[in-house]
Amino acid sequence: MGLDVSVTERLNRRLGTGDAVVIGLGSMIGAGVFVAFAPAARAAGSALLIGLALAALVAYCNATSSARLAARYPSSGGTYVYGKERLGEFWGYLAGWGFVVGKTASCAAMALTVAAYLVPAGWRPYVAAAVVLALTALNYRGVHKSALVTRVIVAVTLLVLVAAVVAIFLSGNGSGHEVFAFSFGGVLQSAGLLFFAFAGYARIATLGEEVRDPARTIPRAIPIALGLTLVVYIAVAFALLYKLGADGLASFVDPIARAVPSGMAPVVRAGAAVAALGALLALVLGVSRTTFAMARDGHLPRRLAAVHPRFGVPHRAEVAVGVVVAVLVLFTDLRGAIGFSSFAVLTYYAIANASAWTLRRGVVPAAGLIGCVVLAFSLPLWSVVIGCAVLAVGAIAYFSRRANTSSQD
Template structure:
């Protein structure tokens, strides 16, 4: 049996790629194009390209760091090891607090698609309980469920895209609209910021670094493969939506992919979009819970969270106490609040997380350096620029979140110092 203080390495490249895809192909792929079109019109295509480049820079940083530090915790560990305890803590705090809120929002999004009216909260809570139970039984169970969900979501998206094109024949004139630059570069930057978060799930692979076989080879390969597949899929969806609905149609629709399918010749396929969105939300939530558990485990090991949560189940090889506590926190949030429209601080936290990752990768030298430094510099600069495009309320909420984290750590350090 493995050392009870360490997680078991059970994931190969395929499983790691699937978990990354499950994180990226969330419900956002069904809704993110609407605000992106509102910000940039057809210029969202440029925004998507910018978002993909920024994601690539961040992905290479995460891959380079994960190969050198193949343990649980992702950027929390990288920041501590390369930059110091505080940068690592801020990355970990932003990830855990922000993604707990995101998990509650994702569960409510799933329920909005899957539950009858009035049953959204019970269904959302049931989904969280189910996925925590799956994660509790081991990373192999998590990977198996992720494979099923990703396969079904990809099939639903393929059918939706095909149905959208049947009988309509979109045109390049619809794609161009008033011109790619009609909304200006600031609008394009805003769309890039909105679309960037659809790519952010590849970091989940790095947080599972302690459970990947041959991590120096597997993690970098899985991160870049998952990102490439997601980028290609988003590009096809963007072109499809703009060709069939035009930029104004995408901007005015709450469910553009569903409208594109309805405009095609296969009207019977419309429920497929709803089914795919529900499953995509479930897949993203599954990967979120897994990543949250591993980051919390790492923070507990280092004393930034209570060490009680550093325990690993002797049979299932998972951070069971951390996962149960996080699941309970998500359930409580669902029971008392609907955060789907009020989690801008999560976006702020994600950008801080990747800023720390880029700066940490920038310090690596010798055999640990796999990619040129300009990629890390570009990634760090892009994170700062994208923060500037966030709504003011999101920035203020993010600053408040980190102020709370700093206060928490200072109090915890003081108690540790005063303890006899």
């Protein structure tokens, strides 16, 4: 199946390299940096930095493969398009399915994170739903406005993180913590959990039809965004280990707020809420674009492929994603959604690396493919089981649709 689409189903190319980098940063430097280190330290112990390095290595391979593919196929949908073109329709569909269901869960988790830092427990589902609907309305009016808001959110988050790291190192010596034992399997699991916080550069690729000169812009924006994110994560990880030690870091849900001086904790908590808001903004944007691409090809209801005549965005896909996420936050506790989302996203990138292998056989796509598979199956058992079950449901739906289409011919 080719990539030709009608003029009415094409999106406006408005984003430059700076906008694309900011969208990637807004996706990666979000709630993950505030919440992912604690469970990762619980899994890896004092080897947390090794887990971070492994996650970054796999993310780099994925970013490189995604950049090559995006330059060849600058179309909205990311690995859904790449897998379809390089491996066949089913693999593209499976990548798109994994991305949509995994990142929809991530959207709900980010919305609940925003609410957790702002309001008491009883109000959190309702505030989270309101946040989702407000951001959906923002995206509805055009991606350029979303990019501008994301730039502000990224700036605020980075300022809070830099201030927190400086304050931690200036507040006194935190050495002398007991070494926390670790295992090789625990290090791999921590890498899988930390990968959740790196996965935002996919948002750049899924905006392929809205970026100016995508053959140059996307390959430049992805590694820049990933490199800046890694620098921030290394600084935060060193600061937390310095102040709390691996055992203390593993015991806190809000380790950065615990590590800074008490007078700065409210600022950190506010920054965490802003960061989660930025991640949610980019997540809704990316999921709606993949939904748009899948609907355009008939894998989801065709009505979702409509483009707004004035704002030039896939407005029905955006509304559908927003409504689904708003319902999830009202009725579902999604604390465990990170594990499921990580499994689904690692599957998505495994297909991306396999697709890149068909373009240019080499170490990077091979390492990325192997790394994604290893990290995915190193996650907690329930995440693997649920992830496999959801992917199986998607595969069954695909082949059922194919069978029905064949019987009608």
